[in-house]
Amino acid sequence: MLKVGFLGGGKMAQALAKGFIRTGLSKGEMMLASCLPNDTGSIETFKEMKSNTVFTNAPVIDHGDVLILSVKPQVVPKVLPEFKIQDNKKLLISIAMGISLASLEKALPKGTPVIRVMPNTPALVGCGATVFARGKNASDKDAEITEKLFSAVGLCEEVPENFIDPVTALASSGPAYIYMIIEAMADGGVKMGLPRPIAYKLAAQTVLGAGTMVRDTNIHPAQLKDDVTSPAGCTIAGIHQLEKCGLRSAIINAVEAATLRCREVNSQA
Numbered sequence: 001m002l003k004v005g006f007l008g009g010g011k012m013a014q015a016l017a018k019g020f021i022r023t024g025l026s027k028g029e030m031m032l033a034s035c036l037p038n039d040t041g042s043i044e045t046f047k048e049m050k051s052n053t054v055f056t057n058a059p060v061i062d063h064g065d066v067l068i069l070s071v072k073p074q075v076v077p078k079v080l081p082e083f084k085i086q087d088n089k090k091l092l093i094s095i096a097m098g099i100s101l102a103s104l105e106k107a108l109p110k111g112t113p114v115i116r117v118m119p120n121t122p123a124l125v126g127c128g129a130t131v132f133a134r135g136k137n138a139s140d141k142d143a144e145i146t147e148k149l150f151s152a153v154g155l156c157e158e159v160p161e162n163f164i165d166p167v168t169a170l171a172s173s174g175p176a177y178i179y180m181i182i183e184a185m186a187d188g189g190v191k192m193g194l195p196r197p198i199a200y201k202l203a204a205q206t207v208l209g210a211g212t213m214v215r216d217t218n219i220h221p222a223q224l225k226d227d228v229t230s231p232a233g234c235t236i237a238g239i240h241q242l243e244k245c246g247l248r249s250a251i252i253n254a255v256e257a258a259t260l261r262c263r264e265v266n267s268q269a
């Protein structure tokens with residue numbers, strides 16, 4: 001079991017902490033998170049997991065075998081100077097959007113092993129999609145620990161660092177796009193007479209089912225779409241409307257815009 005320290009105890013840290021407990025990789029008592037005093041919601045959530053919270057980062061850095069940098073990107077430059085030279089043996093896993101390995105390594109004591117990870121919030125329910133890239137001081141063992149931690153909360157793959165911004169735009173921002181699609185599908189159902197609770201339930205289950213079909217059958221999504229689209233049927237009538245409204249372009253544009261925003265954050269960091 002690992003002693004995990006969360007520098008920043010917000011939404012993503014909570015999702016990961018719950019996942020690590022659920023899969024037995026750590027225990028609430030073995031995790032420590034720093035939260036700001038006014039962030040009572042996060043403090044309460046960690047308390048429910050039996051984890052302590054502190055108002056400063058130094059005790060978290062002292063506590064963890066593995067440290068997870070989970071503050072907002074703009075807060076990262078305030079936190080990194082708190083690492084002292086003697087902390088340079090601890091693995092730092094950064095989940096901060098858009099902050100490169102080079103800028104993290106530059107701001108940390110020389111020799112600190114760093115791994116840059118991009119998770120997403122479905123980690124909370126064991127369905128995360130995570131990638132990671134290792135820094136110049138990270139060993140195979142550090143990569144193994146990272147893979148173990150994040151595989152426990154879903155899919156986890158090592159990638160070259162230049163994949164991380166597009167992965168952020170696709171998989172980390174992606175749940176927000178899908179929530180909008182679920183909401184819209186349910187609204188469509190409601191418009192056509194379905195009660196709201198069943199409309200949301202069916203929309204969510206349909207997204208889950210379609211995603212599982214693509215992931216587990218290895219059949220191309222276009223083939224799966226063709227398989228449910230009969231001549232003169234109702235699905236092709238719906239598809240025609242989606243094409244007229246530019247669904248594919250809208251989603252491609254969203255991933256492009258989110259990637260460019262990640263790059264912008266990185267260049268400002």
Ligand SMILES: NC(=O)c1ccc[n+]([C@@H]2O[C@H](COP(=O)([O-])OP(=O)(O)OC[C@H]3O[C@@H](n4cnc5c(N)ncnc54)[C@H](OP(=O)(O)O)[C@@H]3O)[C@@H](O)[C@H]2O)c1
Binds near residue numbers: 007010036073173
């Ligand atoms: N949410 C996602 O889906 C997602 C996915 C992938 C990666 N990420 C990355 O994960 C990181 C955290 O995102 P999040 O969504 O979890 O944001 P969040 O909920 O706002 O969490 C950040 C936490 O850090 C706290 N904090 C602020 N200043 C601090 C300081 N000086 N020391 C310690 N803690 C401090 C914040 O407290 P206050 O709220 O009181 O300011 C907040 O609780 C970000 O870098 C983001 O890019 C998020």
